[in-house]
Amino acid sequence: METIKNYLETMFASLPNTAEVRKAKAELLQMMEDKYNELISEGQSENTAVGTVISEFGNLDELAEDLGLSKEVEETRTKESEVPRRLITQDDAMAYLSNNTKKSLFRAIGVMCCIIAVAWTIMLSSINPIGGVCLMFATIAAGVGFIIYSNFVDAEWKFMNTELCRVDMATAAAVKERKRSFEPVRALCVTIGVVLCIICWVPNLFSGNIHVYAPALMFFLIGFGVLLMVYASNVYGGFERLLQLNDIDTVSGTYDMTGKAPVKYINKAAETIVAIYWPVVTCIYLIVSFLTFHWELTWIIWPIAAVLRTVVVINCRADEE
């Protein structure tokens, strides 16, 4: 049955993603499934049944004509022959993902190094201030090194930025499966990361003889928290990247969305606002925090921003058909 589903998806891959086309696909799948089940119950082998169903399916050109889609089909065909999309095979996709995991780790370590670098100067301020500064620069250098190296790790996949690519249904399904199994890991990483960032100032409450190490510990907590968040979001980004390769206007663009229509925004400006929302909030948070140095209060920016975002998104999103 999987073979039949994949066959149908391949046939429909380049058709425009409209309600009519989705209905046609669902109806055809239903008919094929019925036929397949009957052949199996008649005692045919799975392979023979699949063969019969596929050979009696017919062709889509005829259907496109009756659905009034001939023009669109023709357009997608020309578009594809002019700018062919490079097919990412399932093996490629899996290689890309494991590569991306490696890249995410290097990048996360790099970012962490840059954050914890300051801690050395605080820890060694009374014992060996110059040594502390040296260590700080050494750690920053290492961090930058990691980040630069992380960009070389996926050098062979850079073509995905410049070339149009596509994945087939089976690959999309495999990637989706990996994405789903990563979901709990991601949730755990982000939760721990956020908690670490929130409790980072706790060591400052205990003065006494650890007072030198307390601020240093704060940077270690933030550093590790950020490492977890950067790692999780980068790995996750890899899955999304692959799933968003296909042309969003065609049926193949719906592989990661289980039938949901893509989110559309009222205009380009609205799309930009939503896209830069979190980076801007992060900037505001850091600027306010560093200017006031009231870290124990400034975290309130995050929950406020989260609520505001809902309002912003609702206003920017175009109504669905």
Add this chain to the structure above:
Amino acid sequence: MVEISSDVIRGYNDTIILSILMKEPSYGYGISRQIKEISDGKYAIKETTLYSAFTRMEKNRYIESFTADEDPKGNGKKRTYYRITDEGRTYYGTKCEEWDVTREVIEKFIAQKEGE
């Protein structure tokens, strides 16, 4: 065995489907199976042809579609069923008359060839 060419039968796919819907409403594969049975397995309609015919005839109001919660076997699956309309019955009648004329004409030529 000589197979039916899809070019020849194309003009009568609608008639065939309507004749089955005259008896009772049915769904995609149900219709396809009946066509195969009635034609003694000589005509297997393709899925795309069938679905095209559905959309075309629905647009022309010869048939109506509705969703039934459960199919006769009772396995609780939602299915799209089709039923014939009055326009459909009239159209079916016209097509039957048309076929009588068509057959009459074609047979004359076929008979002529045999007679040589």
